[in-house]
Every structure is written in C-alpha cells, then in structure tokens.
Amino acid sequence: MTQTPSRNSYDVVIVGGAIMGSSVAWFLTEEAGFDGRILVVERDTSYQACSTAHTNSCIRQQFSDPLNVRISQFTAEFIKNLRERMGRDERVPNLSIQNYGYLYLADNEAFAETLRANRDVQVVTGAETRLLTPDEIAAEYPFYDLDGIVMGSINTKDEGYWDGGTLFEWFRRSARSRGVEYVANEVVAMTRSADGTRVDSVTLASGEVISCGTVVNATGPRAARTAAMAGLSIPVEPRKRFTWIFTAERPLDRELPLTIDPSGVHVRQDGPASYLAGSKGFTDPAVDPDDFSMDPNIWQEVVWPAIATRIPQFEAIRVVTEWAGHYAYNTLDQNAVLGPHPEVENFMFINGFSGHGLQQSPAMGRGLAEWITHGSYRSLDMTPFHYDRIARNAPMLEKAVI
Structure with missing residues (x-):
C-alpha cells in the first residue's frame, strides 16, 4: 500500500x-x-x-434501547446476505451466525426486573428473547451451578458468534x-x-x-x-479488555451460550472443543492505546474462579491463548x-x-x-x-x- x-x-x-x-x-x-x-x-x-x-x-439483540436492537437486526440481515450485498461477487463467502445466544444471569430481583423490561422492548422490536426461571435454565443447560440465580434471559435468533x-x-x-x-x-x-x-x-x-x-x-x-x-x-478513552481461549478436560455436551455471569465475567463457546472467557481488569482505568500487556493475576484470581464456580466442569481447563484489546469507551x-x-x-x-x-x-x-x-x-x-x-x-x- x-x-x-x-x-x-x-x-x-x-x-x-x-x-x-x-x-x-x-x-x-x-x-x-x-x-x-x-x-x-x-x-x-x-x-x-x-x-x-x-x-x-459477537452479536446480540438484547439491548434496552430499541434503536440498538434494530441496529443489530440490520447487521444480522447484512452478514447473512453478504455476497448479495457485495454485488453477488462469487469470491465473497457466505456468512452465518452461530446462534447459541447470550444468557444473562440475574442474582437479584432488581436486575431481574431490568431483564423483564429489556425483554419487553426487545420483543416489541422483533427479537425472540425468552425469560427463564432457574429450573428452566437447568433443563436446557444442566451444566450450570445456579446457586443464587433468580432469572435468566436468552435469545437464540441472530445472536451469538459470527466472522x-x-x-x-x-x-x-x-x-x-x-x-x-x-x-x-x-x-x-x-x-x-x-x-x-x-x-x-x-x-x-x-x-x-x-x-x-x-x-x-x-x-x-x-x-x-x-x-x-x-x-x-x-x-472516549481506551479501556483494556482481556480474553482467554481455553479447552476443558470434560467438555460440555452442548453449545455454551455467551453467559454473562453476575461476577462480570463472560464465557462462551468458541469452537467445537474450545471456549472463550472475557473480563475487564481489577480496575478499569484509561490506558495507553499501545498497551496490550496481560495481567496473569486476573485469570487466576477472578476469571477462572468465576467460571469454575458457575460451570463446575470447568474446574480442569487449559488456556490455549490469550490477548488484551481495547474498548473505545464512551465515559x-x-x-x-x-x-x-x-x-x-x-x-x-x-x-x-x-x-x-x-x-x-x-x-x-x-x-x-x-x-x-x-x-x-x-x-x-x-x-x-x-x-x-x-x-x-x-x-x-x-x-x-x-
């Protein structure tokens, strides 16, 4: 160039x-x-x-503002029809969305009420968000430890991972x-x-x-x-976000939704036999945009304990790769x-x-x-x-x- x-x-x-x-x-x-x-x-x-x-x-429709929901819906339509959008160029691959969805977990009634209000907005806007009781979560995803969880919210249409x-x-x-x-x-x-x-x-x-x-x-x-x-x-300032890819000694028997744990850690399916976890740091200051350093203590002290508590099968896991990136964070x-x-x-x-x-x-x-x-x-x-x-x-x- x-x-x-x-x-x-x-x-x-x-x-x-x-x-x-x-x-x-x-x-x-x-x-x-x-x-x-x-x-x-x-x-x-x-x-x-x-x-x-x-x-x-990732892509989700579980926003509380209807405009943000519609924005994601346009993205879903666009990427699923990318070749046609790009003038039917045969070199353009056909893309899809891996629809395992986002699963928000509420551990208190105040956040559960927020999920209810968000779900009403999402459904009116055309999303297919469902609210789940702990028993319903356990029936669909029996690998979670749901101690303290009072409600979940999930949408598995045009929500999950894409390329x-x-x-x-x-x-x-x-x-x-x-x-x-x-x-x-x-x-x-x-x-x-x-x-x-x-x-x-x-x-x-x-x-x-x-x-x-x-x-x-x-x-x-x-x-x-x-x-x-x-x-x-x-x-707008750079805020670091950390990502880890890991494998489990005992993989789950079904796809793992992008699970937003009350701890602030999120974890999801990444490949047929691998998983992805993400988190911010112990604190969340602005950083230099060239700072991509990792802090191993975040994994050891925050992320691994959170996901092993929520999903006991993740007690024995191995990190394959890791990286730090930046949110362009609107304060x-x-x-x-x-x-x-x-x-x-x-x-x-x-x-x-x-x-x-x-x-x-x-x-x-x-x-x-x-x-x-x-x-x-x-x-x-x-x-x-x-x-x-x-x-x-x-x-x-x-x-x-x-």
Whole structure:
C-alpha cells in the first residue's frame, strides 16, 4: 500500500481504516447521490493493533434501547446476505451466525426486573428473547451451578458468534475495488477555516497537506486524540479488555451460550472443543492505546474462579491463548457518538462504541454515509447518537451494557 495520496484534495478523508472507517467508505460507494473521491488514512496497515483485530466477534439483540436492537437486526440481515450485498461477487463467502445466544444471569430481583423490561422492548422490536426461571435454565443447560440465580434471559435468533474479520476484509477489499484510496500514513494535524466552522485540511506524517470536504474520525480508542487535532473533545478513552481461549478436560455436551455471569465475567463457546472467557481488569482505568500487556493475576484470581464456580466442569481447563484489546469507551453513556459536530460541521464522528462496534459497524457506516451524502438519514434515524447529547451532558442510557 502506498504512503502518498495520489491527490491533494478529497471530498471525504476518513481517519482510520479498520472496520468503522472501511464501513463508511464502502457505504459511500453504495450511495447513488455520492460521486466524490474518498481517502482512507491508516497508520497501521497490518491492523494487528486495532480494536477490530482483538474483537470477540459477537452479536446480540438484547439491548434496552430499541434503536440498538434494530441496529443489530440490520447487521444480522447484512452478514447473512453478504455476497448479495457485495454485488453477488462469487469470491465473497457466505456468512452465518452461530446462534447459541447470550444468557444473562440475574442474582437479584432488581436486575431481574431490568431483564423483564429489556425483554419487553426487545420483543416489541422483533427479537425472540425468552425469560427463564432457574429450573428452566437447568433443563436446557444442566451444566450450570445456579446457586443464587433468580432469572435468566436468552435469545437464540441472530445472536451469538459470527466472522467479523471476513466482513472487515470485504468492506476494505470492495471499497478499494470501487475506487476508494487507502494510504499507509497518519493524520498528525488538522487546520480549521478562519471562522472555525470547518476543517479545511489534514496534515499527514509524511508532510502532505490534504484538503477535505468532510473528515471522518474513525480512530477507535484514539478518537479523543483525533478530535483534539480539530480543537474538539470527545469523552472516549481506551479501556483494556482481556480474553482467554481455553479447552476443558470434560467438555460440555452442548453449545455454551455467551453467559454473562453476575461476577462480570463472560464465557462462551468458541469452537467445537474450545471456549472463550472475557473480563475487564481489577480496575478499569484509561490506558495507553499501545498497551496490550496481560495481567496473569486476573485469570487466576477472578476469571477462572468465576467460571469454575458457575460451570463446575470447568474446574480442569487449559488456556490455549490469550490477548488484551481495547474498548473505545464512551465515559458518558457507553453508546456510540455518530454524525457531525454541531459547530465544526464537516467533522464527523463514528466513535465510542464501548465494545459494540463490530456488531454495529454495518448500520453505523450506512448511517454516516447517508448523512455525508444527504445531510439526513434515509434508513434508521441515528440522531440519538449525535454529539449534541455530549455537549448537553444528556446520556443515552443503555441498561444492557456488558
């Protein structure tokens, strides 16, 4: 991939080429009203250090906000029809969802009531969420120790694991084949217009100054740094999340749902004979976006005890691999920030997904492409995610945060 752009002016400059930036780029090529030139600037073209590469690649409809439910439903439809969406290109694989579902476990009546209220929203929006008593959980999944559990919530339609890496690859490959230009470079500065209402240009690490009609912040955990180049702020910071893949001496006799334990640890099926566990650390501070170090004490003191208590067959397990990744964590409300800045009108956010980014990338990329092209949304109304709620300190509360 070249380092130097072929032009000194583009209609859209997208800062960050992982799944969010590539989704926006691809959906712009789908918009009949858009015929501009697009530049994607990516600092790490190996993508080894991006959030996309460290995702656990799950999808769920069990949100408390109906818009978040609809976003996941669009993703499910999109990935199950990926080849058709990509112009029936025979090289595009057929994707599916491994529908083992998410199982939320409540150990108190207050959280059980939250699950009931969430389920009502989800069902009205078209999800197939079921509430389970402890006896019903035991009948379907007899391997759990349900001591202290008062209720569960599960949906096994379009909820579970899918191949997010393949979607990212084809967003990027297809966008490039349609004329989107990607460069291996880094945006290091932005220049605003004299009246401050627009970003006129971006400066690359290699020295080029590139004029832009619109600039898109798609830099994941680095979102605040990118916004600061334009003199803007956004409450998004890198938060570490840890993942372990393990095998069990006595594997379960059926697929393990993504189980959200009251301890905060989650565990799910990962392959035919392997499992995945995830957790945050002992504390949850902001970290450097280049910090991917592991802490073995988290596994020994928190994760393994939690999953062995909940699933006694996991008393004897062996870790196969492990890694740390980053949530682009929105400290206001753990929901996305999408769309234009209210004062710097051509600066676009697609940030702050707080762990939901991969599963929301198709709808978010489509929505932002619509806004850039038309100045409005033509499919889902994404205005609740706009930046003005940040300025008003008005959280968009989501009760089903993991």
